[in-house]
Amino acid sequence: MIDKTQQTPEQNPRADGIAARLRAFDVLDLVLEQGKTLEEAFDAAQRGKTGKQGPHSDRDSAHARMMVLTVLRRLGQIDALLNRFLTRKPSGKGRAALTLLRLGAGQILFMETPPHAAGSTALAVADKRNLAGFKGLVNAVLRKVAAAAQSVQTQDAARLNMPDWLWKACADAYGKPVARELGVAHLVEAPLDLTVKGDDASAWVEKLGGALLPTGSVRLWNAGDVRKLPGYRDGAWWVQDAAAALPVKLLIGAMDNPGSGHVGDLCAAPGGKTAQLAAAGYTVTSVDNSAPRLDRLRENLERLSLKAKVVQADALSWKPDELLDGLLLDAPCSATGTVRRHPDLPWRKGGWDRDKLTALQKSLLLHSVQLVKPGAPLVYATCSLLPEEGEEVVEAAMAEDPTLVLDPVGADELTYLPEASREGGLVRTLPSFWQQRSGNRRGGMDGFFIARFRRGV
Numbered sequence: 001m002i003d004k005t006q007q008t009p010e011q012n013p014r015a016d017g018i019a020a021r022l023r024a025f026d027v028l029d030l031v032l033e034q035g036k037t038l039e040e041a042f043d044a045a046q047r048g049k050t051g052k053q054g055p056h057s058d059r060d061s062a063h064a065r066m067m068v069l070t071v072l073r074r075l076g077q078i079d080a081l082l083n084r085f086l087t088r089k090p091s092g093k094g095r096a097a098l099t100l101l102r103l104g105a106g107q108i109l110f111m112e113t114p115p116h117a118a119g120s121t122a123l124a125v126a127d128k129r130n131l132a133g134f135k136g137l138v139n140a141v142l143r144k145v146a147a148a149a150q151s152v153q154t155q156d157a158a159r160l161n162m163p164d165w166l167w168k169a170c171a172d173a174y175g176k177p178v179a180r181e182l183g184v185a186h187l188v189e190a191p192l193d194l195t196v197k198g199d200d201a202s203a204w205v206e207k208l209g210g211a212l213l214p215t216g217s218v219r220l221w222n223a224g225d226v227r228k229l230p231g232y233r234d235g236a237w238w239v240q241d242a243a244a245a246l247p248v249k250l251l252i253g254a255m256d257n258p259g260s261g262h263v264g265d266l267c268a269a270p271g272g273k274t275a276q277l278a279a280a281g282y283t284v285t286s287v288d289n290s291a292p293r294l295d296r297l298r299e300n301l302e303r304l305s306l307k308a309k310v311v312q313a314d315a316l317s318w319k320p321d322e323l324l325d326g327l328l329l330d331a332p333c334s335a336t337g338t339v340r341r342h343p344d345l346p347w348r349k350g351g352w353d354r355d356k357l358t359a360l361q362k363s364l365l366l367h368s369v370q371l372v373k374p375g376a377p378l379v380y381a382t383c384s385l386l387p388e389e390g391e392e393v394v395e396a397a398m399a400e401d402p403t404l405v406l407d408p409v410g411a412d413e414l415t416y417l418p419e420a421s422r423e424g425g426l427v428r429t430l431p432s433f434w435q436q437r438s439g440n441r442r443g444g445m446d447g448f449f450i451a452r453f454r455r456g457v
């Protein structure tokens with residue numbers, strides 16, 4: 001039998017954390033160079049779909065995840081420092097070497113990894129990933145990074161870690177001081193918020209050791225694996241950011257007969273909002289065009305013992321048999337309000353087609369209003385920070401269809417979150433809200449845009 005402790009890291013990739021580095025390298029490459037989402041990339045690495053790695057221990061996976069998240073959250077700072085030491089813009093295979101440098105620098109600068117450990121593991125990864133020709137460069141640059149590590153203290157972290165396009169969009173929309181607050185919020189991992197199925201949220205606060213938020217959600221810090229928490233298997237609650245729970249609250253607030261009637265949930269998967277509506281007593285039809293995401297919705301409903309009619313269809317053409325009593329449209333969007341949870345998003349190669357997405361959002365909103373009874377409420381929501389996916393969509397759709405009548409959300413409906421009230425009764429939450437350093441509300445929330453309408457005649 002081989003004694004693995006006697007092997008060198010080259011022989012045994014698990015030794016000295018090399019397996020975790022290999023995985024982190026592959027995931028970063030998939031995200032930054034191949035345009036995969038973080039979850040797709042981890043999934044591919046977990047299953048060995050990269051063709052390079054097989055399954056790993058939980059410890060390696062957790063370590064790899066921590067390294068990847070750190071590199072993505074701090075990418076602007078890391079690159080600013082690396083740029084001082086790189087004479088040429090990397091291209092071709094040099095892009096993979098850059099990924100390796102980013103991984104090494106992230107550990108040295110932000111994870112307190114001893115430089116020699118970050119350096120030697122980077123060289124081992126270079127060997128395994130056919131980058132041996134770059135070992136001299138990687139070694140030399142990581143040494144310089146270690147020598148200059150103190151300089152990160154004086155870097156403008158909030159600005160540098162937001163790519164220019166996102167900084168500009170946020171600064172234009174909210175002003176530079178708020179854009180800076182958003183940049184700060186994006187550096188920290190989001191807490192875990194839960195929506196409790198029944199009306200005993202306080203009891204779950206006790207059981208789980210969390211805090212009750214003013215919005216009614218339960219907030220946990222350092223929760224670990226959700227599937228291992230009390231109440232998960234029994235379906236007592238589901239994971240839903242405090243801000244993501246607001247659109248349904250505001251829809252229910254406008255329903256003629258709260259708790260009864262047929263409500264549509266368009267773009268419903270994986271079903272957080274469907275669960276809220278079903279738990280509140282409505283007959284729900286949930287529509288989404290993604291079969292895998294609808295599978296997750298069904299699994300979630302089953303765990304929660306909640307019911308909804310689930311329809312796989314293009315929401316642009318779907319029609320109910322009879323007009324609905326209310327409708328929620330949680331439109332597909334850039335998800336820029338969720339960067340705390342998805343730090344890959346601003347940097348992912350390729351990004352998304354902004355014009356196509358905003359055109360789809362407008363078309364979905366114009367279609368949605370035709371699906372509800374005259375006078376019935378309709379809520380449009382996106383988890384985006386960009387006005388082009390919020391205020392501008394609403395304005396353009398209203399200009400086209402006079403039956404789309406804004407139903408302003410009153411300040412009295414948002415007493416628990418007054419900072420979210422916007423001019424004209426629109427609602428906007430920002431990750432920079434609830435950024436206190438201590439206390440029950442610390443930890444921010446997702447950025448959401450919400451507009452409520454009634455169908456006019």
Ligand SMILES: C[S@@+](CC[C@H](N)C(=O)[O-])C[C@H]1O[C@@H](n2cnc3c(N)ncnc32)[C@H](O)[C@@H]1O
Binds near residue numbers: 288315330
């Ligand atoms: C923001 S997510 C929805 C999140 C969900 N409402 C929740 O709370 O769990 C947007 C969803 O829109 C779906 N989608 C995108 N384009 C669609 C279309 N044309 N028709 C139906 N669903 C669509 C996506 O599959 C995705 O599940």
